[in-house]
Amino acid sequence: MMDAGARRVAAWIDEFGPRLLGVAGAFAQDADDAEDILQETWMVALRREGCVRDDSQVGAWLYRIVLNIGRSRARKRSRRTALLTRWFWPEMALDAVAAVGTPPVAEEISTILWREVAALPSLQKTVLLHRVVDEMSTSETARAIDRAEGTVKVSLHRAIRRLAVRLRACGVDPVLLKEMRL
Amino acid sequence: MKDAKIDDHDEDVRLLRSLLTSGEEQLPLGMRSRFLARLAVNSARPLRPSRAAAGVLGVMAFAGTSILTGPTWLGLIVAGATGLVYATAAYPLTALTYAPDEAPKLGLR
Numbered sequence: 001m002m003d004a005g006a007r008r009v010a011a012w013i014d015e016f017g018p019r020l021l022g023v024a025g026a027f028a029q030d031a032d033d034a035e036d037i038l039q040e041t042w043m044v045a046l047r048r049e050g051c052v053r054d055d056s057q058v059g060a061w062l063y064r065i066v067l068n069i070g071r072s073r074a075r076k077r078s079r080r081t082a083l084l085t086r087w088f089w090p091e092m093a094l095d096a097v098a099a100v101g102t103p104p105v106a107e108e109i110s111t112i113l114w115r116e117v118a119a120l121p122s123l124q125k126t127v128l129l130h131r132v133v134d135e136m137s138t139s140e141t142a143r144a145i146d147r148a149e150g151t152v153k154v155s156l157h158r159a160i161r162r163l164a165v166r167l168r169a170c171g172v173d174p175v176l177l178k179e180m181r182l
Numbered sequence: 183m184k185d186a187k188i189d190d191h192d193e194d195v196r197l198l199r200s201l202l203t204s205g206e207e208q209l210p211l212g213m214r215s216r217f218l219a220r221l222a223v224n225s226a227r228p229l230r231p232s233r234a235a236a237g238v239l240g241v242m243a244f245a246g247t248s249i250l251t252g253p254t255w256l257g258l259i260v261a262g263a264t265g266l267v268y269a270t271a272a273y274p275l276t277a278l279t280y281a282p283d284e285a286p287k288l289g290l291r
Contacts, residue, residue, distance in 0.1 A: 006225030013217050017209045023202075035213055042217055046224055110201055117202070131195045132202060138190050153190065160194050 005049045009042060016059060020066050026114035027070030029077070037073060041066045056136075057144055060129035067118040067125070074115075109172060116166045117159075124159035127152050240265035 002010065021038055028034035044065050052058050117125060123145075130141040138156075142149045209217075244261030248254055 002222050002225045006221050010218055010221055013209075013214065013221070017214065017217070018207060019203050021209060021213075031210075035216070038213075039217060039220060042221060043224065046221060113198070113202055128198075131191075132199045135199070156191050156195075157189075160191055160198075163198075 006046060008049055009046050012045060012058060012062060013042060016062050020062060022110065023063065023066050023114050024070055026111040027074045027118075033073075037066060037070050040069050044069070054144070057130070057134055059133040060126065063129050063133050064125065067114070071115075071118040109167070112167065112170050112172075113163060116163050120159055120162065123147075123151075124155045124162070127155040128159045131156060237265065 017038070020041065021034060024034040024037040024041070025031075028037055041062065045062060052061055117128060120128065126145055127141055130136045130144055131138075136144060138149050138152050142152045145152070208214075240261040243264035244257040246257075247260040248257035251257070
């Protein structure tokens with residue numbers, strides 16, 4: 001038996017679940033870890049679903065939750081790994097160094113992008129998610145976040161430029177960057 | 183340095199959308215049912231205070247009573263009664279921690 005709020009979240013699970021699973025996978029070690037991240041996302045959504053009054057913005061809101069949870073988990077994991085590597089398995093550090101500089105395969109670009117989106121400043125991340133996920137125009141995004149259109153344009157421009165720089169640093173195909181006009 | 187060429191970036195947004203939001207059409211088998219089951223469990227359970235919150239209240243009650251009245255035994259009684267009443271209260275106290283997963287461990291419903 002579910003109340004109205006839970007039914008609302010259940011509808012979000014059907015609508016956004018598959019795509020959000022891909023986002024969770026960018027921060028997860030395996031499929032179970034990705035499911036845990038997504039499970040935690042739905043619990044946060046259940047607790048705060050009353051704050052979402054406009055269903056047109058729920059996509060970006062859910063993406064922000066899963067990005068925050070995923071990034072937090074990845075940080076904790078890397079801190080734990082760094083500590084263990086330093087004190088118990090220093091040879092692991094050599095393997096990690098050898099892996100740097102290898103160009104990512106196509107399916108890894110999405111993972112890199114999501115991690116970089118999670119690291120964006122709050123306003124840039126919000127604007128990017130509204131534009132990309134909620135498919136809002138510049139003016140709609142400006143109204144949703146109560147900012148000027150110029151601010152939205154500048155934030156999006158900086159977010160895209162930052163993503164392009166990070167992709168270039170990871171060895172992404174230049175053709176992809178040309179398509180992004182950066 | 184002023185940013186040049188500030189436009190709507192519509193093409194970039196479309197490209198990012200294709201890269202970031204494409205994926206499977208459905209959740210893996212069983213995952214959806216697990217999500218919904220957890221959702222049903224948590225939505226059916228009324229808000230309950232956590233054990234940590236009950237403990238904090240108990241300590242505060244003990245300290246307050248002991249300071250005001252003197253006898254330690256009286257403070258312990260008040261602290262215990264406060265914690266017990268709070269932990270079994272039927273009304274939600276949203277200002278304190280909400281821990282739905284802890285309620286079954288306490289045997290509370």
